[in-house]
Each structure stands twice: as C-alpha cells, then as structure tokens.
Amino acid sequence: MHARAVAVMTTALVGVALLAPASHARTDDSAEQPLVIAHRGASAYAPENTLAAVDKAAELGIRWVENDVQRTKDGELVVLHDDSLRRTTDVEEVYPDRAPWKVKDFTAAEIARLDAGSWFGSAYAGARVPTLEQYVRRVDHHHQKLLLEIKNPQLYPGIERETLKVLANEGWLDRRHVAGRLVVQSFSADSVRTVHELKPAVKTGFLGTPAVSDLPAYAEFTDQINPSYGTLSLGYVSSVHAFTGPHGRPLEVSTWTVNDADTARLVAGYGVDGIITNKPDVVRKALGEEEGPAGG
Template identity: 65%
Template sequence: MQIRPAAALSGALLGVSALFLPTAAQAAAGTSHHHTVTVAHRGASAYAPENTLAAVDAADDLGIDWVENDVQRTRDGELIIMHDTTLNRTTDVEQVFPDRAPWKISDFTLDEIEKLDAGSWFGSKFAGEPVPTLEEYLDRVSDNHQKLLMEIKAPELYPGIERQSLRELRREGWLDRKHLKRLIVQSFSADSVQAVHKLRRDVKTGFLGTPAVADLPRYAEFADQINPSHTTIDAAYVKEIQAVRGAHGRPLEVYTWTVNDGPTAVKVARMGVNGIITNKPDVVREALDDIR
C-alpha cells in the first residue's frame, strides 16, 4: 500500500468537505444519535434478494435513503452487482450451466449472466429477478432518489476496476456535485480505496476493516471512513477513529456492519458510530428512533 505523507494533503481538497455528511462532533453537539445513518445492506436484503433491483425498491418502500452494493466484472468486461465472486449461491447457474463449475463471475459473459434467475432462491415471488448491471443499478437508485454506498468487491481479481467503475459513475451522472453528496465508494482493499482517491479526489471513500489505532493516520490520507464489523469495535475505538481527520479534512466517520437487531443497533449507536449497515433497515431505524 503506497501512502503519501499526511502533510501532502492539498489545501484544495479541503474545499470539498462541504459535500460531506455531518461530523461526529456535530452529532455530539446535538446530544443525540439523530445523525446515525441507516444503510440497507445489499439493498433491503432481509426482504428481497440481495443486490437486485427488487432489494433497492424494498429499501425505498421502507423509506431508506442509503443502499449498499457490490461491484464485480464479467469475462467480457461488464460491471455487475453481486456479492460472491461465484454465481451459484444466489442464482440458478448450476442448472443453466451445469458444466461450468466453480461458476466464477469472471468466467461468464454478461449475456450468459443475463440468462440467470437471481430471485427464486429467495422466494417464488422474485422468480426471474435478474442480476443487474452497475448501469441498471445506478439508474434505479437515481429513479428512487436514493444514495449509494458502493463496494468494489475483490478488486485483486479485476485489474483496473476502480477506473472503470468511476468511468461508469461519471457516464451515469454520479460524479457531478449533486451526486457526490449521495455517493461513497468503499473496499476491503486499501490499495483499491487509495486508487479511487487518486483518480477522483472529490469522491468520498471508505476502508472496510478494523485497522490498528496507530495505523489510522495512514488510512486517513486516502479514506474518509473506517467501516468495521460491529463485533470488532467499542466506544473507545470509535472515538480514536473520529479523532483523526480523513482525506478531505473532516473527522473520519465510522459505518459499522452488519447489524440486524434493535438492541445491537442501539449499542453501536451509543458508541458514536456515524452509520449502521443492515439487512433490516426498518428494524434498525425504529431502534434508533427510540433513543432520539
């Protein structure tokens, strides 16, 4: 992971900070948790098949602004939305292409993937739900006036996917000033997050993981968020993160995952996290409403 010295952050980047969400300090000034963002994990994935347009719409039906997804690339270079690097858990690929094990996304063209059913595994009412392309997904999120936490999944398998994803975002109008307020790009790969930051320094970025406190300043040079599993954090760790200023001069934020019950949502909200990623956004939102 190549990292620039913290002192090298351009003053021009600081002007971009006006695009971003309220800081932890601002939330604390209100002495409540009303700035804790609820993010629908892979869409409202407890109620519709994950990473489909149906899951985006399910989140919208619940009044949830933020949805999270996962971007990968097909054999012929098209960007699709899928969590696993293989197709067999959430589609009928084993029946449609029985001789193509282990059914890696990178071994299939978009035309082949479009033949798959990505909904029946979840329930018969979703039979025939397709695997969406990134373009289709962005269109639906835009149509619903929602916001997007976009994960670049397994970037080591797809060289150049950061540039390609940004190109698609730009083509779909998601890199203008209005949309930049509604977009975060994250990854488990620090190199991938850094690549996004270098290519488009106005894009808000998040690193998925739980870095050591001593390493936070290095991540803060190219990330605006540190997004750990809720099982790995406590209030002291959240406070340490938020004490460091991120790539755009604002305190680092914390979006934690994957919280699916009210008591845990209340627990992590009281730690001071900025956002909660959940399969059940209605449950989390209701729990947070109770502590406001």
C-alpha cells in the same frame, strides 16, 4: 488532526480521543442518529443486490443502499456479492458444466439469462443480476444514496477506473452526487487508495478495523473506517473520529452488519455514523426514527 501530522503525536491524540464526546458533524441531513444503510438493498426482504432490494429499501423509506460490484468475462460491471454465481442464481442448472461458476468466467449476456430471485422466494422468480448501470439508475430513480463496494479487486485489475467511468457516465460524479450521495468502499486499502487518487473528490471508505496507530496513513486516502460491529468499542470509534480525512472532516465510522435492535442501540451509543443492515426497518425503529420518503 491532519493525517500528515508526525507519528509521535498519535499516542497523545488517542488518549484525548478516548475522552472526547462521540458526537461530531456528519455530511448528511441527519445529525442526531447514525445513518441507516440497507445492506445489499433491503436484503432481509428481497433478494440481495437486485433491483427489487433497492425498491424494497425505498418502500421502507431508507435513503442509503449498499451494493457490491464484480466484473464479467467481457468487462461488464455487475452487482453481486460473491465472486461465484452459485449461491444467488440458478447458474448450476443453466450452465451445469461450468463449475465453479465464477463471475469472471461468464459474459454479461450469459449472466443476464440467470434467475437471481427464485432462491429467495417464488415471488421474486425471474429477477436478474443487474448491471452497475441498471443499479445506479434505480437508486437515482428513488432519489437514494449509494455506498458502493468494489468487491475482490485483486480478481479484476483496473476495476476502480472502470467503476468510476460507469458512475461518471451515469451522472454520479457530478457535484450533487459526490457531495452527499456516494461513497466508494473496499476491503482492499490499495483499491480505496486508487479510487482516491483517480477521483479525489469521491468520498471513500475502508472496510476493516485498522490499528489506531495505522489510522494516520489511512486518513490520507479514506474518509471512513467501516468495521464489523463485533470489533468496535466506544474508545475505537472516538479514536477514529479524532483523525481528519482527505476532505478536511473527521473520519467517519459505518459498521456492519447489524440486524437486531439491541446491537443497533449499542453501536449507536458508541457514536457510529452509519449502521449497515439487512433489516433497515428494525434498526431505524430501534433508533427511534420515523419512516419517511427515501429521497432527500
């Protein structure tokens, strides 16, 4: 069903969807099991959103990594989950008088001074907050694929265009990357819609669990509905799959953040397309997948 179909068809469609088989075609080389996506890199084993976490995911043979993008005071895009530097760097020690240590209040050069690894363990002392350019180059080096989250877009007007510009400059908007190696997602529907309008070829994802009645509107601009695993059911996943996204394929579901085998098997049984996890090796083993090279 195309998203522009009349709303009166929604109720009937959902009834059909609840009875539909969970399996459907995916735009990846694995059709049997959900994709395993390393959340902030392999963040159970290396400091999140660092190049070391990308390396660890590659070492584990994980093809997909997820990251978060924020913007500095001077307009540089950096990879960090929180809008504050406090939790994952030594910013309080380096800049003790600049609380609350928001990313947007620091220049890229100032952030480059920070240690983003010691909090996780001494083995990672000296790891840095990567720029988006550095991050995508490392992902490309490992022939991996990227689920990129635009974080807190309300704090950074225009970040969607800037993110796409970096991706373009780094070669990530060519046909090969766009066809199967890149998804841009956000908790903000407006941000996802903006990405779709700026670069319609780019695959997008909305983070959240919209009501089924709202899915026709989301299917106009997003290819994925990516909810927390605690909000999922077999019926909801089937209902999402019943709608066709902007690229003419069924909407997909990647769920987060699943770190144990039982939950991995549960959501796989719902028919999800991807599982976002801090422990990609645990999830992969639970799904019965064998370790392999990250490239593909």
